[in-house]
Amino acid sequence: MTASRSANTIETASTNEYYPHLFEPLDLGFTTLKNRMVMGSMHTGLEDRFYNYGKLAAYFAERAKGGVAMMITGGISPNREGWLLPAGGTMNSKADVINHQRVTRAVHKHDSKIIMQILHxxxxxxxxxxxxxxxxxxxxxxxxxxxxxxxxxxxTVKDYARSARLAKQAGYDGVEIMGSEGYLLNQFLSRHVNQRSDQYGGDINGRMKFAVDVVKAVREAVGEDFIILFRLSVIDLVKDGNVMDEVITVAKALEEAGVTIMNTGIGWHEARVPTIVTSVPRAAFVDFTAEIKKHINIPMMAANRINMPDTAEKIIADGQADVIQMARPFLADANWVNKAKNGQTDRINTCIACNQACLDHTFENKRSTCLVNPQACYETELVYKKAKKPKKVAVIGGGVAGMSAAHVAALRGHEVTLFEAKDVLGGQFNYAKVIPGKEEFFETVRYYINELEHLGVEIKLNTFVDKDMLEKAKFHHVIVATGVVPRSLAGKLEGADLPQVISYAELLSGEKAVGNTVAVIGAGGIGFDVSEYLTANHGQSLDEIGPEGLKDPDYRPEPQSISEWREEWGVTNDTDYQSDGGLVRPKAIKPIRQVYLMQRSKGRLGSGLNKTSGWVHRAHIKSHGVIQVAGVQYDKITNEGIWVTNSQGQSQLLRVDSVVVCAGQESVASLMPNVGDAPDAQYHLIGGAKLAAELDAKRAIRDGAEVAAEI
Known part of the structure; x- marks a missing residue:
């Protein structure tokens, strides 16, 4: 049994004036965490090849400098059978130890602890x-x-123990044993997969034997003064998953076996309930963590959809958990902890839980990074060096590409002026942020506005720029980030100029409204967003928010409540749940409008959506009663509705009050010099102005950062 202790009651808070409970040290008996913030495990793609360990070390070192108390690596296999991918990252030989020492040494230079996750x-x-x-x-x-x-x-039990012993030799402060998310130990713990009738199957006492044996063997191999975390699935969210009584039984047995800190896992990867996408409310599962905490005497760690200090502080202050684990928020901002410590919460680059550059990359076998922070996992390649000779830089366009470019250029010491034709910064993010479930997008706009102000960028709103203006101002560099405009169907489709036909930009800016029945033309990401916006029965309308609310960096619309979200997705609100896997019958949704979502191509709508979040959008519009129509030809729009030819070649009228066009975008790049012109300034084209594909904020932000890093 380890010498760890619980922090069930916090007798004295730290001296931090902003978040006293977050910055209270945690005494584990044989060692101390300097605060309550832990960076959770994420597979970056750098773990699997020894030649990438220098980059991996730089990635962890940056977050250690940022103030986090402890970090957990991506999953490292204890043997070949446990690989995620062929030849995946392992810890089962002396050669592995040498590679991993690069990581541990880099972290320990900055007074942080590092834990190796053992994942089969x-x-x-x-x-x-x-x-x-x-x-x-x-x-x-x-x-x-x-x-x-x-x-x-x-x-395999011996392999876990050997892997932990080698991790200690490599300088790790502990190991985390992955027992959730549907990986091997979870497959033994739950009846969802475990159909054995021997001593490793049957009731929970048999099903947990493997996990308990692993912890005992690891504790024996590493001794008492070594941290062992266990990531326990506190709610499986799958058919034949465990009930809370079984989860508690496992937690108690693991504590007795030698676990130092119990970590929270939520759902299996195959679960049909979203657990970390942006539409999941903040701290949506923390009450299940709190239920486990009541029954064990070691510290309990909360996880999942915690991304800002106020949320984290409240969880600790309310006694729901002792430690906070965040993963992707540290991709978004390596300095998250130090900013919170210094009361600079408004300068945190918030994780918006989009998954587009982290988990989507992982499932595509690409290196992970972050949509809002392209430096993540590229710390040695995308470097923002101070400019030897500051230049005068103009950035034209205040969308995310332009703001990213202005931010990095100013960070490097350049004199930057940002021009925006509208009266607010944010560009296309101002449309995305009003979609119910995408409230986090407000945070990105807030972050950039505050950073640009802090760095002294001159911002000129309501300013249309022409080439003469740029030439007279004598800029050394002009970064054109003028973005895109919605593609119009006027002149291409009869009736497209009727007043009931509007663009997605006109709808989502509040400029125009729609009726009770709506046809949406185009089933890409924007078409799905618009369909969700039109049918959701939670969130605030643009009429309620008002134009000033949309422009206020501190404004946040009220997101869907945790209880309503759970009812919609069929997750129990009972923390002492006795339903298998915590699943219940979803509550039927009554949409506020009838919507038809249409596309020209045949096949499933939304096939091009992102892998880890696309299924959520498809499930949403299905539950919201959106009628999906594929393989149609748009014939004409009249005052009666829209005439289409369906995939069987039959002409039909959809009687709708309004038509919203989501048929792509066109670049705005008129400020770029013509070929052969030789302006004094160097011009750079980025973001949507460079390529008007389906809106791609990931590419836009990286474009801006890369160009600004080079000038």
Missing amino acids: SGRYGYHPFAVSSSPIKSPISPFKPRKMSIKNIEQ
């Missing part, structure tokens, strides 16, 4: 060696797993 993928492994408790294929790997024999299980 089980049936989630994307390779033919996959194993599991039972030979049941997972929906996210093409390989059917082999059932583990008792001898195989016993050897």
Whole structure:
């Protein structure tokens, strides 16, 4: 049994005036965490190849400098069967120790602790060696797993222990044993996969034997003065998942086996309930963490959709958890902790839970990064060096591409002027942020506005720029980030100029309104957003927000409540749940309008949406009663509605009050010099002005940062 202790009661808060509970040290008996903030495990893609460990070390070092108390690596396998991908990252030899020492040494230079996560993928492994408790294929790997024999299980327990012992030799302060999210130990713990009848199956006492044996073996291998975290699935969110009584039984047994800190896992990767996308309310699952905390005497760590200090502070202050784990928020801002400590919350680059550059990259076998922070995982490549000779820089366009460019250029010491034709910065993000479930997008606009002000960027709103103006101002560099405009169907479709036909920009800016029945032309990401906006029965309308609310950097619309969100997705509101996996029957949604979402191409709507969040959008519009129409030809729009030819070649009238056009965008790049012109300034084209594909904020922000890093 480890010498750790619980922090069930916090007798004295720290001296930090902003977040006293977050910055209270946590005494574990044999060591102390300097604050309550932990960076959770994320697979970056750098772990799997030894030649990337220098980059991995720089990535962790940057977050250690940022003030976080402890960090957890991406999953490292204890053996070949546990690989996530062929030849994945392992810790099972002396050679592995040498590579990992680069990481631990880099972190310890900055007074932070680092934990190596031991992750066995089980049936989630994307390779033919996959194993599991039972030979049941997972929906996210093409390989059917082999059932583990008792001898195989016993050897794997030894492999975990060996991996932990080597991690200690490599300088890690501890290990985290991954027992949630549907990986191997979770596959044994739950009846969802475990159909064994031997000592590793049956009731919860048999199903938890493997996990308990692993913890005991690891504790014996590493000794008492070494942190062991266990990431426990506190709610499975899958059919035949555990009930709360079973989760508590497992938690108590793991504490007795030697766990130092119990971490929270939420749902399996295959669950049909979103757990970390932006539409999930902040701290949506923390009450399940709090329920476990009541029954154990070691510190409990909260996780999932915690991204700002106020939320984290309240969780600790209310006694719901002892430690806060955040993962992607530290991708978004490596200095999150120091900013919170110094009362600079308004300067935190907030994770918006979009998944587009982190998890989507992971599932595409790409290196992870961050949509709002392109430096993440590229710390040694995308470097913002101070300019030797500051230049006079103009940025034309105040969308995210322009703001990113202005931010990095000013950060490097250049004299920057940002011109924006409208009366507010944010560009296309100002449309995205009003979609119910995308309230986090307000945070990105707030971040850039505050950073530009702090860095002294001169911002000129309501300013239309022409080439003469630029030439007279004698700028050394002109960054054209004028973005896109919605593609109009006027002149291409009869009736497209009727007053009931509007663009998505006119709708989402509040400039124009729609009736009770609406046809949406175009089923890309914007079409899905518009359909959700038109049918959601929560959130605030643009009439309620008002134009000044949209422009106020401190304004936040009221998101969907946790209880309503759970009812919509079929998640119990009972923390002592006795329904399998915490699932209940979803509450039927009554949409506020009838919407038709249409596309020209045949096949499933939304096939081009992002992998980790697209299914959520498709489920949303289905539950909101949106009628999806594929393979249609748009014939004409009349005062009766829109005439289309369906995929069977039949002409039909959809009687709608309004038509919203989401048929793509066109670049605005008129300020770029013509070929052959030789202006004094160097011109750079970025973002949507450079390429008007489906709106891509990830590319736009990276474009701005990369150009500004080079000038």
